[in-house]
Amino acid sequence: MFAFIVRRILVGVVMVVVMIFVVFSLFFANGNPAINQCGRYCTPEKLAEITGLLGYDKSIPEQFGAFTAGLIVGRDFPVNDEYREALIANGYENRIIRCDAPCLGYSQSDQKTVNQLLVKAAGPTLSLAVVSFTIWIFFGVLIGVLAAVFKGRLLDRIVVGSTLVVYALPVFVIGTFFLQYVAIKWQLYPYPRFEPLREPADILPWLTSIMLPAVTLALFFMAAYVRYTRAFVLESLSEDYIRTARAKGLPERTVLFKHGLRSALTPLVTLAGLDFAGLLAGAIITESVFNYQGMGALAVKANNNQDLPVLIGLVIVGATAVIVMNIIVDILYAYIDPRVRVSK
Amino acid sequence: MTRPFLSVEDLVVHFPTPDGIVRATDGLSYTLEPGKTLGIVGESGSGKSVSSSAILGLHRNTSAQVSGRIWLDGVDLLSLSDKEMQQRRGKDVAMIFQDPLSALHPYYTIGNQVAEAYRVHNEVSKKQARVRAIEMLDRVGIPNPGQRVDDYPHQFSGGMRQRAMIAMALINDPELLIADEPTTALDVTVQAQILDLLQDLQREFNTALIMITHDLGVIAEVADDVLVMYAGRAVEYGSTKQLLTAPAMPYTLGLIQSVPDLTSDVDEPLRPIPGNPPSLLDPPSGCAFAPRCTFKHLVDPPSLPDEVMPELEEIAPGHLRRCHLREHDLSKLIPLAAEKVEEPV
Numbered sequence: 001m002f003a004f005i006v007r008r009i010l011v012g013v014v015m016v017v018v019m020i021f022v023v024f025s026l027f028f029a030n031g032n033p034a035i036n037q038c039g040r041y042c043t044p045e046k047l048a049e050i051t052g053l054l055g056y057d058k059s060i061p062e063q064f065g066a067f068t069a070g071l072i073v074g075r076d077f078p079v080n081d082e083y084r085e086a087l088i089a090n091g092y093e094n095r096i097i098r099c100d101a102p103c104l105g106y107s108q109s110d111q112k113t114v115n116q117l118l119v120k121a122a123g124p125t126l127s128l129a130v131v132s133f134t135i136w137i138f139f140g141v142l143i144g145v146l147a148a149v150f151k152g153r154l155l156d157r158i159v160v161g162s163t164l165v166v167y168a169l170p171v172f173v174i175g176t177f178f179l180q181y182v183a184i185k186w187q188l189y190p191y192p193r194f195e196p197l198r199e200p201a202d203i204l205p206w207l208t209s210i211m212l213p214a215v216t217l218a219l220f221f222m223a224a225y226v227r228y229t230r231a232f233v234l235e236s237l238s239e240d241y242i243r244t245a246r247a248k249g250l251p252e253r254t255v256l257f258k259h260g261l262r263s264a265l266t267p268l269v270t271l272a273g274l275d276f277a278g279l280l281a282g283a284i285i286t287e288s289v290f291n292y293q294g295m296g297a298l299a300v301k302a303n304n305n306q307d308l309p310v311l312i313g314l315v316i317v318g319a320t321a322v323i324v325m326n327i328i329v330d331i332l333y334a335y336i337d338p339r340v341r342v343s344k
Numbered sequence: 345m346t347r348p349f350l351s352v353e354d355l356v357v358h359f360p361t362p363d364g365i366v367r368a369t370d371g372l373s374y375t376l377e378p379g380k381t382l383g384i385v386g387e388s389g390s391g392k393s394v395s396s397s398a399i400l401g402l403h404r405n406t407s408a409q410v411s412g413r414i415w416l417d418g419v420d421l422l423s424l425s426d427k428e429m430q431q432r433r434g435k436d437v438a439m440i441f442q443d444p445l446s447a448l449h450p451y452y453t454i455g456n457q458v459a460e461a462y463r464v465h466n467e468v469s470k471k472q473a474r475v476r477a478i479e480m481l482d483r484v485g486i487p488n489p490g491q492r493v494d495d496y497p498h499q500f501s502g503g504m505r506q507r508a509m510i511a512m513a514l515i516n517d518p519e520l521l522i523a524d525e526p527t528t529a530l531d532v533t534v535q536a537q538i539l540d541l542l543q544d545l546q547r548e549f550n551t552a553l554i555m556i557t558h559d560l561g562v563i564a565e566v567a568d569d570v571l572v573m574y575a576g577r578a579v580e581y582g583s584t585k586q587l588l589t590a591p592a593m594p595y596t597l598g599l600i601q602s603v604p605d606l607t608s609d610v611d612e613p614l615r616p617i618p619g620n621p622p623s624l625l626d627p628p629s630g631c632a633f634a635p636r637c638t639f640k641h642l643v644d645p646p647s648l649p650d651e652v653m654p655e656l657e658e659i660a661p662g663h664l665r666r667c668h669l670r671e672h673d674l675s676k677l678i679p680l681a682a683e684k685v686e687e688p689v
Binding site: 239240241243244245246247248249250251252254259262263336337338339 | 400405430431432433434435438439441446447448449451452460461464465498509512
């Protein structure tokens with residue numbers, strides 16, 4: 001089991017490195033990125049400043065080397081040696097920005113390192129992901145199991161019908177409804193303004209502040225998970241070993257939850273792992289509707305500003321999340337299904 | 345008059361489907377005493393498994409419509425509540441299935457699954473149930489049971505899995521055991537071992553056994569009585585000796601003749617029963633076997649089997665059949681049988 005985990009992690013590291021290289025090559029394929037970032041009223045001086053600051057004048061392999069080195073030992077901005085020396089010579093040493101390892105770059109438009117921006121955005125995004133994930137898994141699986149048990153009857157029909165409606169409604173419709181009506185017009189719920197979770201006492205305000213966007217996001221996923229769970233449980237309940245479990249005289253509850261749900265878990269874990277990883281890269285629409293400054297909002301802003309270092313940072317974080325969740329899913333698999341376990 | 349230990353009376357199992365009602369079992373009756381074995385024979389889809397599952401109440405909570413009486417030890421199982429039936433399942437009546445790999449849950453250890461059957465009907469600790477499970481695994485001939493108890497089904501061989509299934513079924517010492525083609529999925533050599541084991545255990549616990557099979561060899565070896573099913577109905581019922589030596593219904597004869605004879609020439613073609621079983625959605629109004637029967641022209645008048653369903657009639661003490669032929673001894677009719685040799689398309 002230990003060797004299995006180590007192997008999965010090593011493969012994961014290789015995948016992250018390959019992915020960084022691919023992302024890097026893609027973004028630099030189109031000439032000097034500083035031109036896009038410089039904007040409409042670009043002067044040659046400003047262009048030269050951005051180019052020198054971020055080191056866009058170097059060759060792509062050199063830049064990749066510098067970026068990778070930055071990940072391991074950190075790096076200083078401006079990247080251009082002459083610029084740095086000039087700053088030191090003129091007594092502006094404090095304008096040299098130190099970006100500690102693992103350095104993901106520097107955002108010229110925000111005047112902050114990418115790491116600082118990501119850490120700041122991680123709070124709302126992580127909170128949103130964890131809370132909505134918990135809600136949708138709990139209710140999605142529960143309702144899905146119920147629908148499977150009452151297959152073809154009224155409850156099942158209502159569930160299947162409403163999941164279709166919820167799934168078809170865009171997130172911004174549900175989100176806007178919650179924000180404009182539930183929070184603002186009817187004042188049924190305090191206006192959601194993100195409160196970070198710094199200490200245990202913060203838990204209630206934090207949860208209150210995150211609930212509306214989390215439910216918005218959860219509803220969408222829940223609709224899908226109800227359908228998944230229903231299908232997986234129905235499939236599982238048609239297996240021969242379910243007949244055996246009934247023939248043993250087990251109560252229907254045990255048949256369902258111990259024997260039926262267990263085998264439906266395997267595909268659910270895969271889906272849940274990947275969906276959760278996807279959320280870690282930011283829920284762009286939900287964050288926009290509720291004006292949460294998370295990864296999604298950061299991505300929108302970086303895209304508008306053509307802020308390349310931030311975009312690269314976001315892609316790397318998102319892809320790493322997917323790879324890490326994949327490893328976790330693999331480990332969970334081995335835990336759930338004994339046939340996957342490596343023989344002793 | 346005392347009722348037999350197990351008495352199935354006029355059992356009907358119908359499945360409503362969008363295309364109509366599937367008459368999987370229609371008016372089935374038989375009896376069985378403790379320590380005795382009833383063999384139920386028939387082709388796939390003849391209603392063997394469906395009718396036996398009804399004894400365990402496995403059609404409850406499905407769309408199936410079950411009616412009739414199933415008396416077990418003086419109690420009509422069909423009149424019990426779901427809860428009462430659940431408490432009897434696995435305790436008074438147990439069942440083992442055809443494919444032990446798919447019948448065992450892949451995610452739980454053998455020991456867990458065997459012990460679970462014991463714990464659900466007995467107030468015992470997990471530890472006691474485990475000890476009992478190891479005891480049973482040992483009894484069914486699993487070597488080194490103390491260690492193998494923690495193995496998963498995929499770590500067992502086919503024969504071992506079926507032994508584990510038998511251990512699971514017999515752990516509560518049931519009065520009636522239903523074995524649904526227990527050897528079909530196994531190697532021939534393992535088949536014999538499993539049959540021997542079942543017979544040993546049956547003698548030891550004085551269990552009544554229903555052996556569902558399509559293998560007449562199995563019937564000859566283990567059954568006291570045989571029930572031949574066709575299209576959801578009993579077509580012949582009697583002692584194993586009566587049925588195998590003097591089959592009185594053309595379908596039974598066809599089954600016997602289709603078994604290849606080891607002493608005959610290897611080049612001799614197999615003798616299958618021509619045609620296919622009828623659809624249970626829309627069974628023929630007359631004798632269900634008539635379209636495939638090679639003796640049909642000997643009935644007077646020959647159109648009778650297509651129009652009228654023959655009743656079960658007793659032709660000798662304890663020997664019943666459902667056939668329009670006057671003659672009981674089919675061997676006399678074999679030379680007159682229409683040789684309907686249908687080339688496979």
